Amino acid sequence: MTSSAVERSQTDITESEAAVYDRQIRLWGLEAQQRMRNSTVLIIGLQSLAAETIKNIVLAGIGRLIIMDSQEVTERDLGAGFLFRERDGVVGQKRVTAALPQIQSLNPLVTVTALTATTPFIYHDSAPEDQYQKIQAYIKEENVDIVCIVEASTQDVTNINDACRQTKTLFYSAATYGLTGYIFSDLGAQYEFAAQSTEVVKANESSKMVPKQASCVAFRELWIPDHSPFKGKNKRPTLALNPGFFCALFALWDYEQQHGALPLPSSDLEGVKIELQAFAEKFRQKSFINVAAFPTINQTLINHLATHATHEFNPTSAVLGGILAQDILRAISRSGTPILNFLIFDGISVGEGAANSGGGIVVPWGRS
Secondary structure, X not given: OEEEOOOOOOOOOOHHHHHHOHHHHHHHOHHHHHHHHOOEEEEEOOOHHHXXXXXXXXXXXXXXXXXEOOOEOOHHHHHHOOOOOHHHOOOOOEHHHHHHHHHHHHOOOOEEEEEOOOOOOOOOOOOOOOHHHHHHHHHHHOOOOEEEEEOOOHHHHHHHHHHHHHHOOEEEEEEEEOOEEEEEEEOOOOEEEEEEOOOOOOOOOOOOXXXXXXXXXXXXXXHOHHHOOOOOOOHHHHHHOOHHHHHHHHHHHHHHHHHOOOOOOOOOHXXXXXXXXXXXXXXXXXXXXXXXXXXXXXXXXXXXXXXXXXXXXXXXXXXXXXXXXXXXXXHHHOEOOOOOOEEEEEOOOHHHOOOOOOOOEEEOOOOO
16 A cells, blocks of 8 residues: 555645635635545546546545556556656556656645555455455445546446445446547435526526435446336437447447457457447347437447457547546535436547537436
8 A cells, every 4th residue: 555645534624725725615615625625535447537537636635535456557558648657667567656656746635545456346356255345344444435436347337336335435437448438427316416506597696506316326227228318218319318329338338248358459350340239239129219310320339449449548538537527526515416327428429410519428317
């Protein structure tokens, strides 16, 4: 274990901290900043997407950051992760050890704990039968407020999300696949927050914040057809949710579950495309997607994922990491409407007429 800064207790923001975070306090208020200052965020995985997320939440002033990653820095990391500098001779070092000085230099007020093992959250061999209990015990012992896992297998995401549900710990997972990516959030069955009122206000008045409550589904529930966001929607609302992306994404996840890994560029490319196409068609048929809106699978997305699923592109990581960090801060502060509870980023289909903003599409996945 490697740590920096001093351990923090649940205390008020000091005058010196208020001076550092003055702009943010003016933006979202002292109470929200106080919640961030007393929060503990655990991030599992230290690839490019995680690096961008860490940069933003550390600069914002969370109280403590725990990073878990068991991998060593490779030549590939030097091109995708700004936390690793070749001149420092970090190739071969543990990622978290190599990145710690850069992370702490972003904001010395934040306590950073760097762990070179991912247990009890991820086991590279067989997981113990009491894995859930071990995860829950760790979360309680370390007072973790949010768990965020990046670039992980669907099985690891499911296991950790299930454990977080038991401890009522806010949960995020995210990944990039070439020029595409996603963010999933499970903030619990009864997440309370304050959102801007939709009431019309006068020109010289600011909008009021009103209490809201939201219910999220668990990651494992995404595969339940009755929870499909496409169910009962006609052509226009269906197209707005970019069904082509979801068919391709779930096809990629099904491939990973079938083979134990994402497709590599060295794989049988045509065979991978055929298999992804079949998985995508299966998802399309069982997810109540309006046939008139989406009669055939988007082959462009299938081809991209077959080739680039394991590739990290800095622009994708920067955009998605910024969104993820902002939502983590929003969830901690409980100020503003968070992602409820799926966001997709499709950098491929934008030019083909798919409904997609520069910040992605938020899809309300829930119970019918």
